Amino acid sequence: MNTAEALIASIQGLSATSGDLSALHSVLKKAEDSLRNNGDVQLATLEELDPSIHSLGYLYILEALTRGTVSSKGVVLLMARFINSCDAGQIRLAREKFVSLCKRFKDRVLELKDPLLGVAPLLSAVRKVQVSAKCLTALHPDCLQLCLQAKCYKAGLSILSDDILEVDQPRDFYLYCYYGGMICIGLKRFQKASELLYNVVTAPMFQLNAIALEAYKKYILVTLIHSGQFSGSLPKCASTAAQRHLKSGCMPYYEVGNRYNDGKISELEAVVVAHSSDFENDNNLGLVKQAVASLYKRNILRLTQKYLTLSLQDIANMVQLAYAKEAEMHVLQMIQEGQIHALINQKDGMVRFLEDPEQYKTSEMIEVMDSVIQRTIGLSKNLFAMDESLPCDPLYLGKVGRERQRFDFGDDFDTVPQKFSM
Incomplete structure (x- = not known):
């Protein structure tokens, strides 16, 4: 029996119970290098496996065989079929490998210029990787990117309705909110778009990143459309890096906001014409025009009050x-x-x-x-639970301990102000 046959036999025989899957996982880890280099293991080998029953083994083989350039649409369809039908419990045993395969799948459908092909599989993948609806996964941004490019805005909205409370990687959060904001703009749900873009702008960051800069440009325009006013200052909760550098990168948008506040259409349109190339390069010219149109409505709304x-x-x-x-x-x-x-x-x-x-x-x-x-x-309730768990978090306790050492003057030092005696 060659290596491929032995591996297939192990997968078929060890995919029933949790104990079997644990043993299979060990076998697959040891066989990982040979999977990548062994010519006996081909895509045709997967025909002997059922992706819904033998999901863990199928994942290891498919991930190894698609590491190179995948030009065939048939292979991409095979990846889509696996992502849709695989068992969530099994693929969570090799979560990082499944995420890597899904990201590769996203790249391939974009290369084929067929983002619609990837929308349903990525939506399914997000739910399978998620431990709970409040967890942000590494696949959320990729799924929203495909929804955006395929113009399937309502499909993207299905994962934007969750209240995200747990985030692993900051970049995933930035992209999730940025792509989500753009999807909401496409649906003209400007309040939700404003909230998502606000999250990017005010998220903690040590240095300004390109995602936050682009989000702030859109945030200014969306805020004008939704609320009809522009605040020239960033929210106080924004990071120091954002406070220092965001405004300088968004000056044409600040001019639009200031002229909008004045309520004079002619002056606003003059600013738009003067900076039209900047707005076009940022792919924001359409949104700027919506902001201009909203000022007409805002002025009409003022008339209803008089x-x-x-x-x-x-x-x-x-x-x-x-x-x-x-x-x-x-x-x-x-x-x-x-x-x-x-x-x-x-x-x-x-x-x-x-x-x-x-x-x-x-x-x-x-x-x-x-x-x-x-x-x-x-x-x-979620915030209360987080507040209760925070004092038990080792990372939090370690940081608090380090901060306390910086200001610990000893027990003999009285930090309570006393009245002076005469």
């Missing part, structure tokens, strides 16, 4: 639109999106602004409020 009725022509004049028809289009879109409540009289071209009709007592609204409350309770 007037009960206005003509479409008056609205066009006040917000610097060329024609009354453009004003009508903006008002209709704002009504559709629920930003304002109004009626348009087509006969005389008058707009009557109304109060919000929502009384917040329908069953649908109660369900929404209950969902928010339950999520808040869940987050509170």
